[in-house]
Amino acid sequence: MIKKKNKNKNNPFYDPTLTKRHRSSKRFKTFTLASLVFSIAFLVFFLFDIIGKGTPAFEQAYVNVEVTYNEASKKSYRKAIDKKYTRIVSRAWLRTVPMLIEENPELMGKTIKTWVLADDQVDQYLKGHYFKLKRKDRALIDEMKAYGDAELKFNTIFFTNGDSKTPEFAGLNSAIIGSILTLIITMLVAFPIGVMTAVYLEEFADDNKFTQTIEVNINNLAAIPSILFGLLGLAIFINLFGLPRSSPLVGGLTLALMTLPIIIVSSRAALRAVPDSIRQAGYGLGLTKIEVTRDHVLPLAFPGILTGSIIGLAQAMGETAPLIIIGMIAFIPDAPGSIMEAATVMPAQLFTWAGMPERMYIEKTAAGIMVLLTILISLNALAIYLRKKYEVKW
Template identity: 75%
Template sequence: MKRKKKNKQHNPFYDPTLKSRHTSAKRFKRFTLTSLIFSITFLAFFLFDMIVKGLPAFNVAYIKVDVTFNEKSLDDTRFAVPKEYRDIVSRAWLRDINKLVEKNPSYMNTTQNMWVLADDQVDQYLKGHNYKLKENEQVFVDELNSNGLIEKKFNTVFFTNGDSKIPEYAGIFSSVIGSILTLIITMAVAFPIGVMTAIYLEEFAGDNKFTRFIEININNLAAIPSILFGLLGLAIFINLFGMPRSSPLVGGLTLALMTLPIIIVSSRAALRAVPDNIRQAGYGLGLNKIQVTRDHVLPLAFPGILTGSIIGLAQAMGETAPLIIIGMIAFIPDAPTMVTGAATVMPAQLFTWAGMPEGMYIEKTAAGILVLLTILISLNAIAIYLRKKLEVKW
């Protein structure tokens, strides 16, 4: 044994720290694997919790009731349904019975047996959640349910209505339209400016103090908290230029400021990935720098530019903090028709719903998160598909 130890010590290739380094490598490997498992577990738990809480929101209770359409019931909706149903059907649905008459004039001065949206407490009671029904109302609801006069149907109200103070009548339609208008403004401003800035810095600008100063500031802007862009939008677009508060125009311009650094950095990386022999071949054919960049470099870099832009758009869609600062968290029941009208966006509306005490708002918040996640995943999938589709093999 002593001879063996001596041979190891005199072996020129023997490293006395080899065992400890192997141990450290194994320890590091276990640590990274544990971190990966922890991250996947947390993500799976988050998705499972959102699905469990959000799926019930896609179904809502309806009650079959005799609805009376006459001047008295249209003037006072309490007389539209029998007295015993007044506390278990949706007040918001009853307020809109005049719209049913406008669509179906033959309903006037008749009594129609139809499915009526139930009150949120009835819906929560049937789903086994927290509810505030009186004992006699519970007995009545159970009797209706046993007779087949209550059904859970797909919640079209969630997708066709705007926000509402009445839980069962609240939907995401107005926030979706507001998000679309805001993102159109964002991309219309950020994409051309960001791509042109990246082309100038990468292809035309010289290596001097001015360009280095711009590059440092762009990289710093990509890392600052998003709420600061909201303060910047409030100071410039609302206070300085007097643009309408809570509008998609201001929201889109604010998110454009936030998205610009991401588009610039990703576009520069895509341009830098184009081999120099492409440029040299163009110069060899007698093309100038603008022609080489426009006709050869930019088409090859476009898939990467598009991918970075879509990812930046997806990040902007999930932002809430800067939009809260400029007032896009206001209660907006109607969908905006212009970019200067008052609007809200999906993240801001979900933030508002999350603070509501009613149980139906909790499940609608989770359902809205599922819808938003679906949109964001779809945008990332589109970015990957377009990159693969437009990718050119050099």
């Protein structure tokens, strides 16, 4: 048999390693595709797990019982309802009976059948979760459910109440308001300082050792652990300046220190993306450097600056470690009325709930994560929208 001659070897451009490189390229593509699939699968699993655990928290168990408003119930809330219901009704709600009588004197001497908040174990029982109820209490709940006197309703408490020692009465209201106040302080401090620093370094500063040292330090600050900013905030704002601990003012200033490098780096990148022809055209018209930067360069770079700032704000909103150091993980049942009052934030609140022994806190933690993720995704979507809307095509 005549063996065929390999024509490729006679080709002066033949590369004997070509087949091996093609195989290597295919393996690399396979690995990258597998990594992408694994990442998407993990994300889908995480989202389904959080949604599955958190969705039940948006419903709360209520029971329809007779409540007596008189002097006895005003002195002792346990006497406001029949004794057999005391184990299935929330103690936190019963404690509000004397306050209800003071706020509504017309209730005195009346017995009204009304929907009241149920105990957390009743809530878990009606949802089919793990519970700790005595047999007679389960029989009572089953009987009430059959007559329509026990059911699940939308959990408004989750959004209107602050933290509580009783899980059925705990909500995110104080944490949400604390997060809003803290982020307002963060942006009021970090945004103008970060943008002005970026404009100075990119447009006005000379290329010398001083500016090079500043640039190196800014890049290093963007990479250090966030907990170190908490130690810095504790040392400067609380110990040195004597600002109130756990306040949104201290939390906002601490997060501003952490967000500054992100805003500076993203703002410089946006300024650097503006073509030099814009600057040269302004100089050709006789404009000064300040006028060119203020009226031409900065407006064109503003979409990128805004995008980086919003992403930095979203990252700051999810931070917990620096706020733990300055005390914003304390038990705060009431929403702060000012930036000087004690407050907590959503990530710290969720961290506290995750360590609670009651199982009802599991679904509340997952529901809080859903709310936090919704806010973060909304902020990132807003950043993308603003970038696309104001983006200039060169």
